[in-house]
Amino acid sequence: MTNSEVEPATLFQITVRTEVAASAAAAYAVVSDLPRCGAWSTECTGGRWISGQAATVGAVFRGENHRPEDVVAWAPVVRGNWTTEAEVVAAEPGSTFRWAMRDKAGRRQDSVWAFDIEAAGQGCVLVHHFRMGEPTEGIRGITADMDATQRQRFFGDWSAKLDADMAATLQRVKKVIEAG
Helix, strand or coil, X not given: CCHHHCCCCCCEEEEEEEEECCCHHHHHHHHCCHHHXXXXXXXXXXXXXXXXXXXXXXXXXXEEEEECCCCCCCCCCCCEEEEEEEEEEEXXXXXXXXXXXXXXXXXXXXXXXXXXXXXXXXXXEEEEXXXXXXXXXXXXXXXXXXXXXXXXXXXXXXXXXXXXXXXXXXXXXXXXXXXX
């Protein structure tokens, strides 16, 4: 196997799913409307499209976020309010919507959030994914002064936080979609 065939390291890979009593098109219309994410996200409180045509590949979204003080309280993570930028990397109506987080210089990072939608009976299955391969600018900053044991603890605690947040987000977005 050559180096180009080696799978990159994966720091986080989380997938949660739920059945939704709505069409794949209705689910997609909600999850691709990122300015509405404050209605379902555990951290993103909203935001706006800052470039490109909304919800299309290449469009950039600036998210407004909030994290309480008690989240993984021992780690030096961002707390309170902050903004992020994300670039849409896949937009297939009724099927998939994905965005990659950008660094401060506007470069896409190996940190991708996604909703995939599968038709199922009278409704659909909504699948929420998150994958981070190479550490983002933020993760590098958080872990810069940690020793190996602290980094291992952080990645375990942060994985548990992400898993719980994504499960909560999925249940909230399901309610928004089903409310029509």
